[in-house]
Amino acid sequence: MTKIYIYCLFDRFDNFLGVYSSLKAVHRDAVSLCNKGNRGVDIVFENKRLPCNLITLRNLFKGQFNTEVTYTSDAAAVKVFKTKIKE
Numbered sequence: 001m002t003k004i005y006i007y008c009l010f011d012r013f014d015n016f017l018g019v020y021s022s023l024k025a026v027h028r029d030a031v032s033l034c035n036k037g038n039r040g041v042d043i044v045f046e047n048k049r050l051p052c053n054l055i056t057l058r059n060l061f062k063g064q065f066n067t068e069v070t071y072t073s074d075a076a077a078v079k080v081f082k083t084k085i086k087e
Contacts, residue, residue, distance in 0.1 A: 004085045005065065009033075012077040023061065027054050030071045030078050037075030044070040 007026040009017040017033070020026040031052060034041050041052040043060070050056050052071065057080075060069055065084045070077055 002086070006083055006085060008081045008083070010079040010081065012079075014079075017078070023058060024054060026080055027057050030080055033078050034071040034073050034076045037073050039074040041071055041073045044072055 004021070007020045007023060009020065009026055009030060011017055011033070018026075018029065020029075031041055043050045043052050043056055045060050049072075050060075057069065061067060061082050065082055068079055068081045070079050
């Protein structure tokens with residue numbers, strides 16, 4: 001049985017923006033959508049602000065599924081949801 005992980009991208013109003021199979025691609029698009037305003041982008045997970053980089057995102061999602069993280073700045077926010085598909 002093959003496990004395929006997918007990453008869904010949503011805006012702050014839970015509007016669907018896209019689905020990805022690559023963690024790098026979803027991180028790139030989340031940062032570009034959220035990088036507005038004067039403050040930098042942070043990752044929020046379980047009410048903790050973490051640095052916004054690919055390594056942090058990978059470590060948060062490692063071994064997890066059905067997990068959500070939020071990218072925030074002072075003007076925008078997006079959510080990344082990781083889930084899996086079984087074949």
